[in-house]
Amino acid sequence: MEQLTQLFKDINSVLWGPVMLIFLLGTGVWLTFQLRFIQVRFLGKGFKITFAPLFKKEKQEGIHSFKALATSISAQVGTGNLAGVATAIAAGGPGAIFWMWISSFFGMATIFAEAVLAQLYKVKKNGSVHGGPAYYIRDGLGSKWLAGFFAVAIIIALGFVGNMVQSNAIATAMNQALDSTSFGLNLGLGIVIAILIGLILFGGIDRISTFAGNVVPVMALLYIGGSLVIMVEYWDQVLPTLQLIVQAAISPEAAGGGVLGATVKEAIRYGIARGLFSNEAGMGSTPHAHAVAQVKRPSHQGLVAMVGVFIDTVIICTMTALVVLVTGAHKTGLEGSAITQEGFARGLGEFGIPFIAICLLFFAFTTILGWAFFGEVNVKFLFGEKAVPAYRAFVLLFIVTGAVVQVEFVWQMADTFNALMVVPNLIAVLALTKIIKKTWNSDRLQS
Structure with missing residues (x-):
C-alpha cells in the first residue's frame, strides 16, 4: 500500500504542478474578464433565481433551479469541506486557505460557463x-474521443475513487x-452506507434531487451554526487568524506557517487542489446536475451554479478553516x-466529536449520491x-472498500483522477x- 501511495504522490507532483494550477486559475481568470467579473456583478441575482422557487405557492413540475443546486451542493459539500480543508492546512499551512x-x-466564473454549456x-x-x-x-467541441476520455475519467474519479474518499x-x-x-x-459501516445509498440511487435523479433538497439545507x-458557536467562544482569535491566512499565503516563515514545513508552493498546490475537490469548479462534475434544471434561460442556471x-x-x-486554526x-x-x-472537540467539548461525525456522515452521504449520479450519466x-x-x-x-483502506492513499488517488477530468473539460470550456x-x-x- 505504501508503494502505491508513493506512486500516486509522484504522479500528482507532475499533474498538480505549475502547469495544472496555471491551467485552472488561468481559465477562471480568462472567463472572469471575458464575462466582465460576473461573479461580482451578478451573484446577488444568482441568489434571487436560486431561492425564488421556494416561495412560489404553485407546485412546479420537474427539477427547478433550487433542486438542481441542492443536488450540485450535495456533491460539492462533503469531505472536501471538512477533511479536505484540514489536510490542506496540514500539508500547505494556513496560507493554503487563501489560495482556496x-x-x-x-472558479465562480468557470462554473458559470460549465452550467451554461450543460444547459x-x-x-x-x-x-x-x-x-x-x-x-x-462531443456536440460543441466536436470531439468524440475527448468526450469518451472525460466520461471514463469521471466514472473512475467520482463514481469509484471519489466515493472511496467519502x-x-x-x-x-x-x-x-x-x-x-x-x-x-x-x-x-461501509456495508451499511452502501445499502442505504443503493436504496436511494436506484430511484434515479428525481429521488436523489428530492433527498438532497430536503437534507442539504438542514445539514449546512x-x-x-456549530462553527459560529466556536467563533463566538474564540472571538479574539478570529481576526488574527484571518491575518495569518493572508500572511502565510505570501510568506509562511514570516507568518509562523513555516512551523509546519509549508512553503508558498505547497500552500498554492494544496489550496487549489483541495479547493477544486471541494467546490469542483472546472472539474466538470456539477454540470450534470445543472443540465437537468428546467430554467427559462441557460445563463440563469449559470448564475445559480455560482451560488x-x-x-x-x-x-x-472558511468556517472549517477558522475552527481548525483558532x-x-x-x-x-x-x-x-x-x-x-479535534477542532470541534476543543470548541464544543465532548459534544464536538459526535457533532462533526454526524455532520460528516450527512455531508459525505449526499456527496456519494451526487457523484454516483454524475458517473451514471457518463455510463449511459x-x-x-443496459450498463x-x-x-x-x-x-x-467501492464504497465498502473505501471504508477499510488508508486515508492518504485514497486522497492521493483522488487527486490523480480529478486532474484527468479537469483537462478535457477545460479545453472545451475555453474553446467554447x-x-x-x-x-x-x-x-x-431578454431578462
Whole structure:
C-alpha cells in the first residue's frame, strides 16, 4: 500500500504542478474578464433565481433551479469541506486557505460557463434529460474521443475513487467518535452506507434531487451554526487568524506557517487542489446536475451554479478553516477529518466529536449520491441504459472498500483522477468561450 501511495504522490507532483494550477486559475481568470467579473456583478441575482422557487405557492413540475443546486451542493459539500480543508492546512499551512479563496473566486466564473454549456447541449432521451461535459465536448467541441476520455475519467474519479474518499472519511470520523480502530467496524459501516445509498440511487435523479433538497439545507445550517458557536467562544482569535491566512499565503516563515514545513508552493498546490475537490469548479462534475434544471434561460442556471461555489467554499470551507486554526487543531499531528473533529472537540467539548461525525456522515452521504449520479450519466453516454445496474453495483463495492483502506492513499488517488477530468473539460470550456459569451449577452437582453 505504501508503494502505491508513493506512486500516486509522484504522479500528482507532475499533474498538480505549475502547469495544472496555471491551467485552472488561468481559465477562471480568462472567463472572469471575458464575462466582465460576473461573479461580482451578478451573484446577488444568482441568489434571487436560486431561492425564488421556494416561495412560489404553485407546485412546479420537474427539477427547478433550487433542486438542481441542492443536488450540485450535495456533491460539492462533503469531505472536501471538512477533511479536505484540514489536510490542506496540514500539508500547505494556513496560507493554503487563501489560495482556496482565490480559486473559488475565479472558479465562480468557470462554473458559470460549465452550467451554461450543460444547459445548451443537454439532450432528452427516453423521457429523461442528460447533459454534462461529455455532451458539450462531443456536440460543441466536436470531439468524440475527448468526450469518451472525460466520461471514463469521471466514472473512475467520482463514481469509484471519489466515493472511496467519502466512505473513508465517514469511517474515520466514526472511529474517532467511538474511540475505535476496528477493521470490523469500518467494514460494517461501509456495508451499511452502501445499502442505504443503493436504496436511494436506484430511484434515479428525481429521488436523489428530492433527498438532497430536503437534507442539504438542514445539514449546512447545522454545521454553520456549530462553527459560529466556536467563533463566538474564540472571538479574539478570529481576526488574527484571518491575518495569518493572508500572511502565510505570501510568506509562511514570516507568518509562523513555516512551523509546519509549508512553503508558498505547497500552500498554492494544496489550496487549489483541495479547493477544486471541494467546490469542483472546472472539474466538470456539477454540470450534470445543472443540465437537468428546467430554467427559462441557460445563463440563469449559470448564475445559480455560482451560488453553489460561494456557499461551498466562501462560507462552509472558511468556517472549517477558522475552527481548525483558532483552536490549534492543525498542530496535533492528526490526519484528515480527525483534525476537524479535534477542532470541534476543543470548541464544543465532548459534544464536538459526535457533532462533526454526524455532520460528516450527512455531508459525505449526499456527496456519494451526487457523484454516483454524475458517473451514471457518463455510463449511459458510453454504454447506454443496459450498463447502469453493473455500474451501480461497482459503486457500492467501492464504497465498502473505501471504508477499510488508508486515508492518504485514497486522497492521493483522488487527486490523480480529478486532474484527468479537469483537462478535457477545460479545453472545451475555453474553446467554447464565444458561445458562452453570446448566450450570456443574449439572455441578459431578454431578462
